Amino acid sequence: MKINWRSIPWAKNSFAALNAACELSGITLNEVDAPEDDITCYSLNSVNEPHFRDEISDAECITIAGGPHPTACWEEVRQYADYVVIGEGEYTLPALLRMIESGSQTLPAGVASKKQVVMPNHCVLLPSYPPFTSVKGYTEISRGCPFGCGYCQTPRLFGRHMRHRRIDDIERATRVFRDVRFVTPNALGYGSDGIHIRLDKVEKLLKSLTGRRIFFGTFPSEVRPECISDASLHLIESYCANRKVHFGAQSGSNHVLQMLRRGHTAEDVMKAYDLCRDHGMTPVVDYIVGLPYESDDEQRLSVTQMKEITRHGIVHVHHFTPLPGTPLAGTSARTILPDVQRELGRLAQSGKATGSWIDAEARFFKDNEDQLS
Ligand code: SF4
Numbered sequence: 187m188k189i190n191w192r193s194i195p196w197a198k199n200s201f202a203a204l205n206a207a208c209e210l211s212g213i214t215l216n217e218v219d220a221p222e223d224d225i226t227c228y229s230l231n232s233v234n235e236p237h238f239r240d241e242i243s244d245a246e247c248i249t250i251a252g253g254p255h256p257t258a259c260w261e262e263v264r265q266y267a268d269y270v271v272i273g274e275g276e277y278t279l280p281a282l283l284r285m286i287e288s289g290s291q292t293l294p295a296g297v298a299s300k301k302q303v304v305m306p307n308h309c310v311l312l313p314s315y316p317p318f319t320s321v322k323g324y325t326e327i328s329r330g331c332p333f334g335c336g337y338c339q340t341p342r343l344f345g346r347h348m349r350h351r352r353i354d355d356i357e358r359a360t361r362v363f364r365d366v367r368f369v370t371p372n373a374l375g376y377g378s379d380g381i382h383i384r385l386d387k388v389e390k391l392l393k394s395l396t397g398r399r400i401f402f403g404t405f406p407s408e409v410r411p412e413c414i415s416d417a418s419l420h421l422i423e424s425y426c427a428n429r430k431v432h433f434g435a436q437s438g439s440n441h442v443l444q445m446l447r448r449g450h451t452a453e454d455v456m457k458a459y460d461l462c463r464d465h466g467m468t469p470v471v472d473y474i475v476g477l478p479y480e481s482d483d484e485q486r487l488s489v490t491q492m493k494e495i496t497r498h499g500i501v502h503v504h505h506f507t508p509l510p511g512t513p514l515a516g517t518s519a520r521t522i523l524p525d526v527q528r529e530l531g532r533l534a535q536s537g538k539a540t541g542s543w544i545d546a547e548a549r550f551f552k553d554n555e556d557q558l559s
Contacts, residue, residue: 187287190226190247191215192238197229199369200253202323204229204275206316211280217321221245225286227279228267229253232339232509235263242267248286252279254339258511260298270298273306273343274329276315309344312351317359324369324406325360327351327391331371332380333410335436336446336513337474337506340371348380357394365399365427373403374413383413385421392425399427404470408432412450414458419465431462432470432502438491439484442477452491459495469499475526475543476506476519485520489529496538503530503541 189208191201204227205215218226221241225248228238232255242249243266252271256263260270269286271278273296281294293299296306310329317325328351330344348371360366372380377387392400403409403422411433422431435455437443443451455471462469473488480488492501506519522530522543533539 187224187283188222189213189215189224189283190218190222192221192226192228193217193219194229194234194238196231196234197253199323199326200229200275202318202321203315203326204279205321206319207276208280208283209319210315211284213280213283215321221247221249223247225250225283227252229275230255230263232258233507239266250279250282254343255510257343258339258509258515260303264298264300264303268299269293272296272298272303274310276310277308278306309347309349312349313355316355317351322362324367325351325356326369327356327376327407328370328372330380333449334447334513335449337477337509339509339511342511344371348375348378350377353391353394356391360395360398363398365401366395367401367405368407370407372410372413373407374409374418383418385417388418389421389425392421396425400425401428402426404428404430404432408434408472410450411435411458412454414461416461416465419461419467422467423465429466430468430470430500431458432472433458434472435488435491435495436472436474437477437480437484438473438488439480442479442484442488445479446477452487455491456494459499463498469495471495471499471501473501473503473541474506475503475522475530478506478508478514478517478520480520482523485523485526489526492533492539493529496533496536500537501533501539501541503539503543505543 208215228251230251230253235255249267250269251263251267252275256270257272260272264270278294278296282297293302293304295304297304328348330348331341332346334341374383376391378384438452440452459469495501508514508517530539530543
């Protein structure tokens with residue numbers, strides 16, 4: 187049976203991880219640019235999903251769809267895909283492929299077909315799977331997030347319990363790279379529950395990679411602002427090659443942050459900014475504008491904070507997109523005020539702001555095309 191993986195730039199890291207999991211089960215995935223016999227697998231997000239819907243529905247082979255969008259909207263996706271993988275795929279995808287190959291009709295946990303669904307009953311232990319094998323990707327060091335930010339699919343896909351890959355496994359996997367980059371919801375959360383930071387474990391990890399160029403706390407391993415301290419920046423300075431630290435602010439309004447359940451304040455963001463500046467590091471700070479809870483004044487408050495940040499740093503700004511499966515699904519983005527647009531335009535012209543506040547969807551294509559390219 188020939189099993190194919192539909193090449194999608196956004197999903198390169200998912201391909202690397204699931205290819206490794208399939209190899210462990212003796213299954214080879216062939217990368218293809220269109221659906222082919224016998225089975226073609228897709229990993230979809232909520233923005234690129236409409237672009238693949240007709241292709242999947244017209245495919246003459248068996249189709250399997252997984253990823254953030256099918257997990258959140260499995261009932262909708264199973265209308266056009268033969269099988270939907272709900273949640274993490276490392277265990278489920280090989281089990282489903284084996285089921286199809288054997289001709290069995292008993293779905294493994296975490297799969298929906300046209301007529302049945304068996305909800306996931308497990309979560310993946312990262313040490314049980316390599317981050318990648320023959321198809322290289324970034325090294326995923328942690329999965330899951332204890333925070334439940336209203337706009338984010340991560341805790342809905344991976345759960346709220348942080349799980350970590352072992353240091354010796356990370357060291358072994360990254361030997362093939364001179365430059366080492368990580369995937370994690372919060373790099374400084376490594377080895378901890380994500381709330382009570384364990385810098386001793388972060389240091390142990392970084393020390394184990396001595397001799398390589400380590401990029402930590404910068405894309406794609408951003409950090410949370412309240413984790414930035416003299417001690418954590420000292421670790422990055424001592425062991426890492428990056429001189430930028432990337433963290434999320436999302437809004438300059440404490441009311442909006444509270445409504446989003448971000449778990450930090452606007453003051454935490456400015457404190458992180460000051461610390462980065464004092465350590466000679468450039469802060470790169472994420473914002474979302476047009477959030478449903480935001481008043482006009484609160485939108486302007488975000489811009490006021492962005493202007494402070496850009497005295498020494500860069501802001502990365504996106505227009506809010508409501509994602510399925512999140513508490514903010516079904517809400518609408520607020521319009522960006524004309525004066526806010528003008529200020530963002532000025533910051534962009536001076537090279538201090540990047541992002542996609544005009545076309546929110548561009549974020550999902552552009553950011554992810556950057557990955558591994
Ligand atoms: S935005 Fe970051 S901190 Fe918030 S839930 Fe998502 S991964 Fe966690």
